[in-house]
Amino acid sequence: xxxxxxxxxxxxxxxxxxxxxxxxxxxxxxxxxxxxxxxxxxxxxxxxxxxxxxxxxxxxxxxxxxxxxxxxxxxxxxxxxxxxxxxxxxxxxxxxxxxxxxxxxxxxxxxxxxxxxxxxxxxxxxxxxxxxxxxxxxxxxxxxxxxxxxxxxxxxxxxxxxxxxxxxxxxxxxxxxxxxxxxxxxxxxxxxxxxxxxxxxxxxxxxxxxxxxxxxxxxxxxxxxxxxxxxxxxxxxxxxxxxxxxxxxxxxxxxxxxxxxxxxxxxxxxxxxxxxxxxxxxxxxxxxxxxxxxxxxxxxxxxxxxxxxxxxxxxxxxxxxxxxxxxxx
Amino acid sequence: xxxxxxxxxxxxxxxxxxxxxxxxxxxxxxxxxxxxxxxxxxxxxxxxxxxxxxxxxxxxxxxxxxxxxxxxxxxxxxxxxxxxxxxxxxxxxxxxxxxxxxxxxxxxxxxxxxxxxxxxxxxxxxxxxxxxxxxxxxxxxxxxxxxxxxxxxxxxxxxxxxxxxxxxxxxxxxxxxxxxxxxxxxxxxxxxxxxxxxxxxxxxxxxxxxxxxxxxxxxxxxxxxxxxxxxxxxxxxxxxxxxxxxxxxxxxxxxxxxxxxxxxxxxxxxxxxxxxxxxxxxxxxxxxxxxxxxxxxxxxxxxxxxxxxxxxxxxxxxxxxxxxxxxxx
Numbered sequence: 001x002x003x004x005x006x007x008x009x010x011x012x013x014x015x016x017x018x019x020x021x022x023x024x025x026x027x028x029x030x031x032x033x034x035x036x037x038x039x040x041x042x043x044x045x046x047x048x049x050x051x052x053x054x055x056x057x058x059x060x061x062x063x064x065x066x067x068x069x070x071x072x073x074x075x076x077x078x079x080x081x082x083x084x085x086x087x088x089x090x091x092x093x094x095x096x097x098x099x100x101x102x103x104x105x106x107x108x109x110x111x112x113x114x115x116x117x118x119x120x121x122x123x124x125x126x127x128x129x130x131x132x133x134x135x136x137x138x139x140x141x142x143x144x145x146x147x148x149x150x151x152x153x154x155x156x157x158x159x160x161x162x163x164x165x166x167x168x169x170x171x172x173x174x175x176x177x178x179x180x181x182x183x184x185x186x187x188x189x190x191x192x193x194x195x196x197x198x199x200x201x202x203x204x205x206x207x208x209x210x211x212x213x214x215x216x217x218x219x220x221x222x223x224x225x226x227x228x229x230x231x232x233x234x235x236x237x238x239x240x241x242x243x244x245x246x247x248x249x250x251x252x253x254x255x256x257x258x259x260x261x262x263x264x265x266x267x268x269x270x271x272x273x274x275x276x277x278x279x280x281x282x283x284x285x286x287x288x289x290x291x292x293x294x295x296x297x298x299x300x301x302x303x304x305x306x307x308x309x310x311x312x313x314x315x316x317x318x319x320x321x322x323x324x325x326x327x328x329x
Numbered sequence: 330x331x332x333x334x335x336x337x338x339x340x341x342x343x344x345x346x347x348x349x350x351x352x353x354x355x356x357x358x359x360x361x362x363x364x365x366x367x368x369x370x371x372x373x374x375x376x377x378x379x380x381x382x383x384x385x386x387x388x389x390x391x392x393x394x395x396x397x398x399x400x401x402x403x404x405x406x407x408x409x410x411x412x413x414x415x416x417x418x419x420x421x422x423x424x425x426x427x428x429x430x431x432x433x434x435x436x437x438x439x440x441x442x443x444x445x446x447x448x449x450x451x452x453x454x455x456x457x458x459x460x461x462x463x464x465x466x467x468x469x470x471x472x473x474x475x476x477x478x479x480x481x482x483x484x485x486x487x488x489x490x491x492x493x494x495x496x497x498x499x500x501x502x503x504x505x506x507x508x509x510x511x512x513x514x515x516x517x518x519x520x521x522x523x524x525x526x527x528x529x530x531x532x533x534x535x536x537x538x539x540x541x542x543x544x545x546x547x548x549x550x551x552x553x554x555x556x557x558x559x560x561x562x563x564x565x566x567x568x569x570x571x572x573x574x575x576x577x578x579x580x581x582x583x584x585x586x587x588x589x590x591x592x593x594x595x596x597x598x599x600x601x602x603x604x605x606x607x608x609x610x611x612x613x614x615x616x617x618x619x620x621x622x623x624x625x626x627x628x629x630x631x632x633x634x635x636x637x638x639x640x641x642x643x644x645x646x647x648x649x650x651x652x653x654x655x656x657x658x
Binding site for chain 1: 576
């Protein structure tokens with residue numbers, strides 16, 4: 001089958017369009033005829049070798065997000081049948097194959113039926129960011145109706161999904177963007193208030209929007225010094241959820257406000273092969289939200305194919321993409 | 330009324346047995362004829378001036394934990410009537426009076442009916458440690474049946490209550506002690522396994538007791554470097570609750586295991602006068618657990634009175650007390 005493989009870490013030029021054998025079915029797995037995949041920041045980091053812990057064995061097929069058609073099923077699989085349209089984040093790193101190929105071997109625990117209302121390209125944009133936002137807001141922070149929720153990066157991949165999920169829970173949603181021209185876009189996802197984080201300090205917007213009480217829940221997809229800002233923005237007994245906590249912090253502010261911090265590491269069940277079924281369940285839940293018209297995807301308009309996958313990585317890394325970068329296979 | 334007051338910070342010799350006016354009733358408050366109080370570490374820190382943020386105005390009456398009889402009620406109070414036996418943690422620091430006096434003014438939101446099955450001395454031992462353990466395990470960590478819970482300091486004030494509350498939730502409870510002679514005592518509160526934390530490393534007991542999976546919930550009342558050990562002891566997606574997070578930590582281990590950290594700062598609703606009713610509700614819930622025979626108090630056998638309150642502080646600070654240090658008024 002045709003695939004993009006890498007045999008060394010590096011910039012996007014390491015991709016090689018190659019013919020490799022179709023993956024062999026394993027128990028509990030299906031073979032997906034890949035129709036689309038999307039590029040996440042983690043895929044670029046894996047490609048560059050920045051995260052050794054999840055590095056695949058060479059030659060490696062990258063990218064986890066997949067949408068496609070079930071082509072073959074293992075004899076013990078009852079969840080899907082050949083011909084089903086499925087989607088999920090099913091690999092692309094240590095111990096798994098990826099979606100930058102005509103066929104992808106995928107653990108059925110990680111998959112769900114694709115939403116009818118999305119194209120394959122749109123569906124491939126959702127899994128990683130959707131599961132991340134769901135784990136953060138619907139599970140760990142457990143956002144409740146009427147709570148105030150601050151979401152950093154409201155026009156980012158995770159952020160735009162997070163705004164919409166928080167709205168489905170009945171929250172009052174505040175979001176930060178970095179450019180005035182992103183205000184309308186963030187509002188279009190349902191944000192009640194949009195903050196220009198380049199122009200206004202945390203102290204100023206906490207005062208202006210919450211009368212200095214802080215937000216019940218803060219979702220931080222940036223990490224590092226931004227995590228301290230998230231602590232500063234949280235209310236007494238508030239909750240901060242983050243996808244990035246690989247840094248050192250004085251927790252005194254957490255103590256003085258009795259905060260909770262939840263780390264979301266979406267890849268963990270895949271890496272550790274533990275609790276994977278939860279991901280399939282989240283994907284099924286996301287399918288319902290999407291088909292109910294409550295979740296739309298922000299897709300960057302540039303078009304990429306398997307042959308131009310390296311360009312898709314370059315485009316995401318340029319920082320100029322607006323929304324998810326998707327690739328047709 | 331007779332009371333112990335302090336007019337400066339320092340060692341226990343700063344206490345002065347004095348006659349001061351009875352507190353004046355305020356709306357939403359009752360006047361309690363104090364029968365007993367207990368000494369918590371925070372009371373010693375307030376007395377010594379170690380925690381400026383909650384320091385009272387001089388002359389100050391210290392100690393929050395109280396058990397006694399309602400002596401007078403404000404005209405708007407319907408929750409209690411004169412003669413009711415009540416208990417709670419109702420002050421002893423900034424903006425409130427304390428229990429080291431014949432009468433204590435207390436916000437009814439912080440109080441509940443005393444358990445019938447406890448003496449006044451036993452009842453006075455419970456509020457601060459009981460609310461702390463309840464907030465940590467029953468609210469923030471939300472311990473569920475079948476979960477593994479590690480509680481540090483199983484014969485400490487908070488720890489011995491925490492073991493019993495975790496058992497009421499159906500958890501499998503592991504606890505650390507520092508001396509072999511405390512094993513039987515920790516077991517008597519219901520701990521399924523007791524660990525000698527001086528003799529066995531975190532790595533060793535996580536391997537021995539959880540096959541290296543870690544504990545679902547870790548409750549850390551020690552803080553500082555122990556918090557790092559708690560992160561190390563937690564399972565993937567595990568939860569650490571702590572009463573002490575005024576320190577700086579590399580959160581990478583939280584990231585790599587997708588942990589949650591909950592800070593419990595029990596005094597916060599009292600200090601900020603916000604959400605106090607939750608404390609009264611917890612005290613009511615604790616009354617039910619106690620009267621159902623599911624929670625017993627570890628009381629140090631030494632007897633102290635209002636006149637010897639300074640000795641009670643000395644005894645707690647000596648580190649030799651076994652269980653809660655209580656004072657008859």
